Amino acid sequence: MLFRVTILGCNSAIPTTKRNPTAQLLNVSERYFLIDCGEGTQIQLLKNHIKMQRINHVFISHMHGDHYFGLIGLISTMHLLGRTKELHIYGPSILKEIIQLQLSASNTELCYPLFFHPLTFESSSLIMEDDILEVYTIPLRHSISCCGFLFKEKQKSRKIIKDKIKEYNIPLEAIQSIKEGEDFEYLGQSIPCFELTKPAPVVRSYAFCSDTAYDERIVPVIRDVDLLYHEATFMNNLKERAEQTLHSTTGQAASIASQANVKRLLIGHYSSRYKDLEPLLIEAQCVFPNTELAKEGIQYEIPLSHVVNS
């Protein structure tokens, strides 16, 4: 029951030899979700021993190159390695055109099905769900259409306590309804379902806020998430530059985290001017102490937890 983000790239657009452009791998119970895919992401996957063919869903936040220039290379390599499984891509609709043009230029007919899911950017909407997870967009304020992504586990039903099955001689066919909240009749007595079950784990959530100026409209969408990634391209002294380029400062990222009551904040998308990232961390922690730096190759895990006394 893993819920883990691995940072593959944490830099902003101008390349450096020390950090890669944006890409992250979210692993939820061994289902792999790739979030953004800057140039060099396939090499970052290799270096981090992440099997690219296990990725079935790719989410692209916007059409600035540092967030998607690595995608066509990844798609091509998956093809060259003989992939047969479906790949689903969620991104701005023009991305589909670009991919199609590039595939046609190399006369490539992919050996696997590629499904494209165009995004809209006006309001938060559910764009994917399976049996364990839902993914919503998070509209952001940037120089071109841009959104983040909220990954949220689905609420599971409570678990039956095995000892109680014996104690009250509960038949198999009654278990599902007890888990869903019905009490159980035993020798003329009503046994409360809460006595027969234990709570399911608390749902976990991760919000990825790609490129954005400070925007309080994000707050209700990401409220209470376990882990928030919010860009912090600049330090506080470059607040004007941040506003001009529609990016955020460390203090602004931390303020959003604080207002949204998130549990942990991860900052990233650092300007190439910053060699040492500690000062960015210190600034963010002044506003939101539970801040960490996004660093490449580092895994950020959200552990499974249960509500106490329920």
Next chain:
Amino acid sequence: MLFRVTILGCNSAIPTTKRNPTAQLLNVSERYFLIDCGEGTQIQLLKNHIKMQRINHVFISHMHGDHYFGLIGLISTMHLLGRTKELHIYGPSILKEIIQLQLSASNTELCYPLFFHPLTFESSSLIMEDDILEVYTIPLRHSISCCGFLFKEKQKSRKIIKDKIKEYNIPLEAIQSIKEGEDFEYLGQSIPCFELTKPAPVVRSYAFCSDTAYDERIVPVIRDVDLLYHEATFMNNLKERAEQTLHSTTGQAASIASQANVKRLLIGHYSSRYKDLEPLLIEAQCVFPNTELAKEGIQYEIPLSHVVNS
């Protein structure tokens, strides 16, 4: 009077963490020519301390991703860094469409002029020249339209010998015609121009043969070049695989070098299956002893030389 090739990537399409896809930087007298531009080339330029803004001409051999997926990133970074100089790109015409679509997707209007020169692939043709260099295409046999590039210095005129100016009291206005081959009249005597001048350096040439099956039609185009890069994706035991995929073996690359009487052969575009490249070198050297391995970060220089006794 430099003439130097720096290898930035020497691997074939399937990525590895050890080698990058094809890219080379040719420096002719401090003019920079980029040849192919696989994913990650801009980082390779940085790592090799090559200033990307000094590149004014980019040559793309064909539309397989391992030869051009890094180009849009390079174009974008040049823009972000405030380039104002012209950039000239020579490649298949669809490449222009792809670049335009990607720029429009990010709402980018480049801050420098980008000129696109579409290639044709039927026969060798002159595609660029300046005062010191000519560039010709080399039609290749591959699964999609593909060509190599022949870089050839222009023949310079002979140099006047300074001491002879004094000795024969040669006026300034006569020098150019002497250099171009006229004899000089001195006290009723004809002084042969060869006595008054020394030969210009021998013209140097580099041929880049990107992706190609064995094809003897290349031979006359690249005859006598100083340095030939010829792909050698496979070892000799995979000759059938080479033919299927329209690539070459080490022996085939060496055979072309031998038939064309080139001075040195550089092999590259290695299949990712080869960790140790020495066996490829040994095979090629069996046919053409003056073979070297293309290795990233290594510079291959063609020294200036003069014809002896002329």
